Amino acid sequence: xxxxxxxxxxxxxxxxxxxxxxxxxxxxxxxxxLEIANQIEQSASELKAENSKDLAAGKANGLSDAMLDRxxxxxxxxxxxxxxxxxxxxxxxxxxxxTDLKYRPSGIQVGYMRVPLGVxxxxxxxxxxVTADAAALCLKSGNAAILRGGSEAAxxxxxxxxxxxxxxxxxxxxxDAVMVVETTDRAAVGELVRMDKYVDVIVPRGGKGLIARxxxxxxxPVIKHLHGVCHVYIDDKADVEKAVKVAFNAKTQRxxxxxxxxxxxxxxxxxxxxxxxxNKLYQKEGVELRGCDKTRAIxxxxxxxxxxxxxxxxxxxxxxxxxxxxxxxxxxxxxxHSSAHTxxxxxxxxxxxxRFLTEVNSSSVMVNAxxxxxxxxxxxxxxxxxxxxDKIHARxxxxxxxxxxxxxxxxxxxxxxx
Amino acid sequence: xxxxxxxxxxxxxxxxxxxxxxxxxxxxxxxxxLEIANQIEQSASELKAENSKDLAAGKANGLSDAMLDRxxxxxxxxxxxxxxxxxxxxxxxxxxxxTDLKYRPSGIQVGYMRVPLGVxxxxxxxxxxVTADAAALCLKSGNAAILRGGSEAAxxxxxxxxxxxxxxxxxxxxxDAVMVVETTDRAAVGELVRMDKYVDVIVPRGGKGLIARxxxxxxxPVIKHLHGVCHVYIDDKADVEKAVKVAFNAKTQRxxxxxxxxxxxxxxxxxxxxxxxxNKLYQKEGVELRGCDKTRAIxxxxxxxxxxxxxxxxxxxxxxxxxxxxxxxxxxxxxxHSSAHTxxxxxxxxxxxxRFLTEVNSSSVMVNAxxxxxxxxxxxxxxxxxxxxDKIHARxxxxxxxxxxxxxxxxxxxxxxx
Numbered sequence: 057x058x059x060x061x062x063x064x065x066x067x068x069x070x071x072x073x074x075x076x077x078x079x080x081x082x083x084x085x086x087x088x089x090l091e092i093a094n095q096i097e098q099s100a101s102e103l104k105a106e107n108s109k110d111l112a113a114g115k116a117n118g119l120s121d122a123m124l125d126r127x128x129x130x131x132x133x134x135x136x137x138x139x140x141x142x143x144x145x146x147x148x149x150x151x152x153x154x155t156d157l158k159y160r161p162s163g164i165q166v167g168y169m170r171v172p173l174g175v176x177x178x179x180x181x182x183x184x185x186v187t188a189d190a191a192a193l194c195l196k197s198g199n200a201a202i203l204r205g206g207s208e209a210a211x212x213x214x215x216x217x218x219x220x221x222x223x224x225x226x227x228x229x230x231x232d233a234v235m236v237v238e239t240t241d242r243a244a245v246g247e248l249v250r251m252d253k254y255v256d257v258i259v260p261r262g263g264k265g266l267i268a269r270x271x272x273x274x275x276x277p278v279i280k281h282l283h284g285v286c287h288v289y290i291d292d293k294a295d296v297e298k299a300v301k302v303a304f305n306a307k308t309q310r311x312x313x314x315x316x317x318x319x320x321x322x323x324x325x326x327x328x329x330x331x332x333x334x335n336k337l338y339q340k341e342g343v344e345l346r347g348c349d350k351t352r353a354i355x356x357x358x359x360x361x362x363x364x365x366x367x368x369x370x371x372x373x374x375x376x377x378x379x380x381x382x383x384x385x386x387x388x389x390x391x392x393h394s395s396a397h398t399x400x401x402x403x404x405x406x407x408x409x410x411r412f413l414t415e416v417n418s419s420s421v422m423v424n425a426x427x428x429x430x431x432x433x434x435x436x437x438x439x440x441x442x443x444x445x446d447k448i449h450a451r452x453x454x455x456x457x458x459x460x461x462x463x464x465x466x467x468x469x470x471x472x473x474x
Numbered sequence: 475x476x477x478x479x480x481x482x483x484x485x486x487x488x489x490x491x492x493x494x495x496x497x498x499x500x501x502x503x504x505x506x507x508l509e510i511a512n513q514i515e516q517s518a519s520e521l522k523a524e525n526s527k528d529l530a531a532g533k534a535n536g537l538s539d540a541m542l543d544r545x546x547x548x549x550x551x552x553x554x555x556x557x558x559x560x561x562x563x564x565x566x567x568x569x570x571x572x573t574d575l576k577y578r579p580s581g582i583q584v585g586y587m588r589v590p591l592g593v594x595x596x597x598x599x600x601x602x603x604v605t606a607d608a609a610a611l612c613l614k615s616g617n618a619a620i621l622r623g624g625s626e627a628a629x630x631x632x633x634x635x636x637x638x639x640x641x642x643x644x645x646x647x648x649x650d651a652v653m654v655v656e657t658t659d660r661a662a663v664g665e666l667v668r669m670d671k672y673v674d675v676i677v678p679r680g681g682k683g684l685i686a687r688x689x690x691x692x693x694x695p696v697i698k699h700l701h702g703v704c705h706v707y708i709d710d711k712a713d714v715e716k717a718v719k720v721a722f723n724a725k726t727q728r729x730x731x732x733x734x735x736x737x738x739x740x741x742x743x744x745x746x747x748x749x750x751x752x753n754k755l756y757q758k759e760g761v762e763l764r765g766c767d768k769t770r771a772i773x774x775x776x777x778x779x780x781x782x783x784x785x786x787x788x789x790x791x792x793x794x795x796x797x798x799x800x801x802x803x804x805x806x807x808x809x810x811h812s813s814a815h816t817x818x819x820x821x822x823x824x825x826x827x828x829r830f831l832t833e834v835n836s837s838s839v840m841v842n843a844x845x846x847x848x849x850x851x852x853x854x855x856x857x858x859x860x861x862x863x864d865k866i867h868a869r870x871x872x873x874x875x876x877x878x879x880x881x882x883x884x885x886x887x888x889x890x891x892x
Contacts, residue, residue: 277864297888413587414570417589423883425889426889429884435882448879451880451881464837466838466839469842470719472720472723472844474727
């Protein structure tokens, strides 16, 4: 198989389809989503049959139970997938919105129109429900999609692709609007991320290795999410009860998520007041604490944090703790070690709160709230394609708007420039 | 000289300075700009002395008169440079603006805060005034800048850099906030565009060759402007007088700009009505016309357009003309040949106007207005760092807002996720 020619054909067809999508009506796109949801429900037994092939291969290849669990399509999972698409269909249409249309001294009116990006390439691993979810977000925002899932879910992804294409055709939109790459050859990823003629943006959803490789190879712009080394800083002026509550929640509400706190910073004046209580709560949950010297002067039984700990995304019941002089040192620590994902200050002081909000340069900066809130649904975006730790285009949780851009529109009545 | 170490040092210092800028007040940044403007005026004779070295070297190296003209710093040019910086100082501060702060069902407030990107790398050619102009735009938007001008303007750029540093210091901001690369070694560009640890975005200002090289090498995101193959389409339903007026202005108001029309598309039903009149006007200005067969059936004396003409950015008094069936074919032609910069439809028909606005996927799409309006000042942005033909982040004329991004801010009162 000539991978380059194959991917080129996919790109060209997706690009053609994206033009049809750009001129499709809100209703046409919503109907397509509802048809796809129906097709998924009606194809439940076929989806499970194809999924079982992936599961069998996964078992034979020694995938871990956790991996197999993420790979499995259950009746419940299929219903959730269909329901997710219906929820996306119900969101307001971001496309075509005209804003800020104003008269200029020359007499022309100038404003913005929100438009699709064109063709979005999504590269992801294991979970087959991403196929349906990502396709739905792209369609809702008027974009064509080229989806490249993991080889371990190849049968499941192709089965879902079939339901998507059937739904698109039923709604009168081109089936090429969603292309699921059929080859599991890794060279296909290399082609996809360099096809800047046809692909407008790449959204990788996966582990660090995948993303690092894409960044290295990509010619197409990438909306990327590197990792989450999130901090909570308990300020001199913190309320002890709120501090304990938020620091406990930010670590223990879920361990494996990118918005989980990995390092707790505590102002020296507060360390005595919050650390013993937090220690008790964390011990009860089995969280391993690793502290700086000042922390260990208070919590004598915990391990010492190494230099590496401050940069670590544990994704596990482990927490590093550092006692700092105050807000200045806290912000410096965050600047040096944070992944610019999400940081929160606990304080009753408006000066420190404003300073933290201004000076901490992360995609989400919080006051008196758990880092676990950094999420497209919690923020009211209605949907989320990922969380961006980039600075340009989309930053933080990326909803439908991150899959669009704004072009200028100008309305005149025979106006010329003089 | 170890270019890698040198650039790394520049990057590190600019990155440190960007943190000071991010917490600087609106007044501090404006004062710095006013001080820089003063310094430039006070250093006029020194600037001219250094500039004369570049001019002498340029003459010795056989630069064209046009190139030397762009390189020259006159008294008038220096005054304009200072005045331009004062105008930038007078613009509203984009930084720190909080928008859309709304309560969510969980009780947290979620909104956006506009923030600087961090460190901006600007790579440009010949005109030394870009040094002052780009530095001012970056400072106004709270960003540090690393500027890499052309070797032909090396003395002038360093002299301007001195005035900028003096102004920054007078205003109490770090002199490292604007770093002008001192080496003329081209390897410095290669380092700059790959220093993603320190540089947040690259803005190239120069010809196709420069930009192509940067795209090929860059690891840092690039806000780029490729070229301008702009179209005016005279629709079936156009007003003849407006059509002639706009098509004449879009080509002849200036030839060398990226928003100049390069191809005129005319609906078949209008060709007889507009082409003879336009031909007369263009002939008077010495514009060479190159037409399709249908155009040449009406304008018998003009040359035939070749396939290459439809993709050409002439930047010269040359215009290609194609007669099309109607709006459908016009949009198809634009899709195939436009550089997605600026296109305009001339029509009295609201259905065709809306269709053109929706379906033409360019950074500026116009109705009954000259493509020459595609410009940051005409659009009311107050300033312009360039025009982006990218789809993500900033599209079309890029003002201060294009040098910023929005982070999420979350305000709670001890809120936790459950």
